[in-house]
Amino acid sequence: MAIQEMEKVYILGYEKLKLEILGALQKLGVVEVTNLKQSLEKSALANYIRRAPEIPTTEYDQKLATLQYGIDYLLPYQPRTGFVFGLIKSLLESIIGAKFAVSKKEFEEIGKRLDKLLELCNKLKNFESELSVLRSEESKILTLKEQLKVWKDLRITLGEVGESKNTFSCLCSVASLKFESLGREIKELPAWAKVVNIVSVNHYLFVIVSRNYKEKLEKLFRKYEAHIQIFPEELKGTPKDILKELDSKLRKMDFHRTKTQKELPKLAKYRYELLIAYDYLLAEKTKYSTLSSLGRTQNTFLLEGWIKKSKTSRLKEALAKYKNAEIITRAPLESEVPPVTLEERKVFRPFQLVTNLYGKPAYTEIDPTPFLAPFFLLFFALCLTDAGYGLVLIALSLFLMKKVRAGRGFFMLMLGCGAVTVVIGFLTGSFFGNLIGLKAIWMNPIAEPADTITFLLFTLMLGVIQTIYFGPLAKLYHNIKLKKFKDALFDQVFWVIFLSSILFILLNHLGFFGVALRKVFGITEIFGLNLKALGAALQPYMLYVAITTGIVVVATKGRHHKKIGKRLATGLASLYGVSGYIGDILSYSRLLALGMTTSAIALVVNTIAFMFIGTPYVGILLAVIILIFGHAFNLIINCLTAFVHTARLQFVEFFSKFIGGTGKGFTPFSESKRYSEVR
């Protein structure tokens, strides 16, 4: 359980076997290929080896985009799995990043079907453009229909309306209020008008006039704000006939569209294959784009990369059939920074999720996951503090582990957190708030104000334990493993003693020594010695201890520097670090705040629910509904904040004491899939 040891690997082979070997490497997925460019720049080999040319991946990108189009397009045509369940499932999947299972054979066979699948996607694209053309045609026709509807009683054809040798005729509409006056003035001209239709506030007229009087007529229209209706040239029949024609056109279009759309659910079954094809192409693209990281001569190629030491033999096995390929491995040089990959014992694996949120530790540092595990569980439980919620979490995680394939680590984490929450819930007497009036075995910060301060002291104690003792302890363990005994002694041992003595003096001076232990655990004696007396007795010695260790710390913190001035300065500056601890320890008081918020809201939910119990007939039903939704809401919100704040405490206050988190993750060259997983 730790940061895995890495080795530098070089693979040398014949140029023509390049793709085959890369393919084998990709399937194996144990080597991270580094770009040879950087190494070549500093190496003498640059005279003999050229970099492989960049291979443009545009063709792959195009194909991938086509497949993606098909995948997205067919999504709505898949059989639904129930709206709510589907929504929750997709939400969960987007958080966990679930992939569906695919057999090895299926994956390899899909390569043969690629062309057919691409054709299918192009067909879908054509469908879509056809459909959109249909749509715009339809809307044009519908608009025309609306315009023609008012004129449907007109008995002449539209072709006849307009200019002829001696006359000018037109269709016009005018506001009904103005119709009388317009009609009178038209009568004065050599014109004839007939009302074709009256719709709402408008009169629709057919007017014919001697050609010479066209301008006069138009002027008249302008005076009475009458509009001339103009129809497209190609419409020749009577409005009634044209409307019939348009209707039949619409029917045909509709038929065409329904026919096309009926095809789609049948095609939906290919979506599954599209997803696999996408992943297949993605793997191919990755393979080709990796080619540019290799070096080559006329007949050979060179690959440089990193591999976990434990996997080297597997690599040699897999490439054994390439008799002339050479695999060389060596330990990383001092100047090199290998990528980092962590592996845990089974019990710590769920906590890797939390470490991954932060980032990887540097290669030379230690894996923080086992250290954060117990604290994470405890702090999460303290933030959630409710036995009932803990039970819900346990039940939920067990249920999800059965139903959802992926994200097993996440659900194990949930299970662990739930279990510890149940324990803490019982200790603080909280079961869905005060639903069953559970008595606190230990203390209840909400019910009794005196307990609030005690709980606060407890959280501060936890802060002291984690930042002052566990942080340096982890570093100490690491240094001893690396046999850096001098560092261990000066940086950790003396520093911790120094801090402890200062803490001791401070507590004693304020009269708090033993207060925390007394209030929180009810301990007033250790090994038969009264704590207060013990504190008073040790006080003077502690002062000496503090001064001595302080001097050692100042003297040795800067021991890496050559000049004595700089040494002293660094040493003195490190004393300033003590004040940082105050902020760090106080940060742990948020556990109290978060624990109380959960209980307070639970209490209120219960109070409101009980208020409704009195209502006749529906009282109990209402109360139950309020309880369910109120507690569900409380659970979700507080789980989120508990997780985030607990993680934050680990990252900011704890991790900073012993790692820097600057490691680069190990990204092996593999068939990186987006949708599926070979199982």
Add this chain to the structure above:
Amino acid sequence: MEILGLAIAVMSGALAATLGCIGSGVSVGIVGQAAAGATSEDPEKFGKMLILEVLPGTQGMYGFLAMFWVMLKVGMLATPLELTYSHGLAIFFACIPMMTACPISALWQGKTCISCIGLVAKRPEEFGKAMIIPVIVETYAVISLLVTILLVNGIKI
């Protein structure tokens, strides 16, 4: 003067809760706008966006808790205690951190969450970092809550 004492205590509880809720409401709203925009570009990220949207919502709950604490102190859940004018004022002053620091930190946490939505949109794999960044802002809301609780705790009625 006794009635005034209770009134001032109630006012301070109400203000603590209200201002906390206003702060949370506004910031969750502005984050929601950014979340909607990000989801429109890539609906697969919805779950992550939702979590980031909920993060600034806690300040409202802290305000609620502060009000609850005041209520417990004043005994409003059973029979209210006799409060003098000075008790009421003391409670008011104790609630000042919640009335001021809480909504402002909520607002800024909301702005931080919006930037983090941008982070997740560009790099979905760094969601963890995007979750942790706004939580640092919340430290100060938690501190102000603790200040209020401790101060209210110390008032002897």
